Amino acid sequence: MPTIGMIGVGNMGSAIAKAILKAGYSMILHNRTQEKLADLAEQVGADVVKSESLDELINESDIIFIGVKPNQFGTIFEQLDDLVIESKPKTWVSMAAGLSIAQLEAFTPASHKWIRTMPNTPVEIGEGYIAYCTSKNTDDEKITLFEKSLQYAGIVEAIPESLFNAVTGLAGSSPAFIYQLIEAMSDVGVEYGLSREQSRKMASQAVKGASSMVIETGMHPGELKDKVTSPNGTTIAGVVALEHAGFKSAINKGVTAAINKSIQMSNKEKK
Ligand SMILES: NC(=O)C1=CN([C@@H]2O[C@H](COP(=O)(O)OP(=O)(O)OC[C@H]3O[C@@H](n4cnc5c(N)ncnc54)[C@H](OP(=O)(O)O)[C@@H]3O)[C@@H](O)[C@H]2O)C=CC1
Ligand SMILES: O=C(O)[C@@H]1CCC=N1
Incomplete structure (x- = not known):
């Protein structure tokens, strides 16, 4: 061996x-x-x-x-x-x-x-x-x-190799962004009376389950999102509030910042 x-x-x-x-x-x-x-x-x-x-x-x-x-x-x-x-x-x-x-x-x-x-x-x-x-x-x-x-x-x-800066933002750094998401969701659970442990379990299982749905069904994430949103329901209220708060834009900025930092590090190491 x-x-x-x-x-x-x-x-x-x-x-x-x-x-x-x-x-x-x-x-x-x-x-x-x-x-x-x-x-x-x-x-x-x-x-x-x-x-x-x-x-x-x-x-x-x-x-x-x-x-x-x-x-x-x-x-x-x-x-x-x-x-x-x-x-x-x-x-x-x-x-x-x-x-x-x-x-x-x-x-x-x-x-x-x-x-x-x-x-x-x-x-x-x-x-x-x-x-x-x-x-x-x-x-x-x-x-x-x-x-x-x-x-x-x-x-x-x-x-x-030309795609490595993008990979760094999307794969290398991104677990940290998901941990931030789980932490933020758990905090709300605690605010509304769930224990920290229960909140973390629910938030992390939702992230894991949703992620597996994307991987295993091969469906577009938007289509999967539509399957959760009942007309006049709870989910669409949350989805719209997240859009108003700039959720997708925030994620876009986070991943882009990581990619840009990787580009900056590559340029610095070249000198
Ligand atoms: N953390 C992550 O999620 C990711 C990290 N990377 C890359 O992985 C690499 C390591 O990062 P990370 O693990 O986070 O960093 P850490 O600081 O956790 O690990 C670096 C390790 O290197 C050891 N080390 C430093 N200098 C020497 C030396 N002269 N001789 C022997 N050992 C030494 C350190 O020892 P000591 O215990 O003394 O500090 C430490 O254990 C980086 O290049 C980073 O870009 C890539 C993708 C993801
Ligand atoms: O933050 C960093 O620089 C390293 C590289 C990708 C993830 N962690």
Whole structure:
């Protein structure tokens, strides 16, 4: 069974590591703060190797995920310098917002390959979305390994790099917007006498159910909305009030702001 390495096991890295471990792969993990690795090992109850030195990780991993913030890549590759130069050509996987394949390739010798991804945190429970694109001549065998290792992460699909800023807003950042929606709905439930727990259960189940309806029926969301709205009923009263409050416009602004920030980050990293 191939071994997967990961450097940086924070919010996103640990979510991906959990999905990979679920698929039965052995992993070698490295993180600046050691306690985080110990916590993760305890949570997954799996046999993860917590690597304090990077030699073992670099030499024994078939592909290596980098789970640090975009502005921490420089430090990591300075640390890895000799190890990377001396190692056999590797396939690296980035999850960093705003770092292009061309920028990633500048961190490693020309013989090394990159897979650029944009994931989201629901990969942790198999309900995530991961877009990926690759550097030229990335071996098919490594791409297959990458995809297989993420078989329990959710949807994993190849997307042209030119669309990555859009993917970042629509998939990478958007779970946070949905959490805001659930929180806002729950607050109203509590205001009207439901317990916090009941409110959260109802709000999150409604989001999950509605989302599954869109996915499973393939129907247009507007058509599904029409099926909920009785003439002169409760739902249309809510729908119209949301329109007056600029609900769709607010969502549009939120997703657009995330996309624009991703564009801004890409331009900054280019300089
Ligand atoms: N969070 C999300 O929803 C998403 C994040 N991403 C991308 O994922 C990446 C990570 O983001 P996120 O998980 O949120 O960030 P976190 O800060 O939670 O995780 C970063 C991890 O990297 C570790 N780290 C930093 N520097 C080093 C170093 N020199 N050596 C070893 N480990 C190091 C940190 O260790 P320490 O414990 O010491 O802080 C931390 O655990 C980013 O590039 C981001 O763009 C992409 C999509 C979604
Ligand atoms: O907020 C961020 O920058 C990262 C990238 C996408 C989601 N979280």
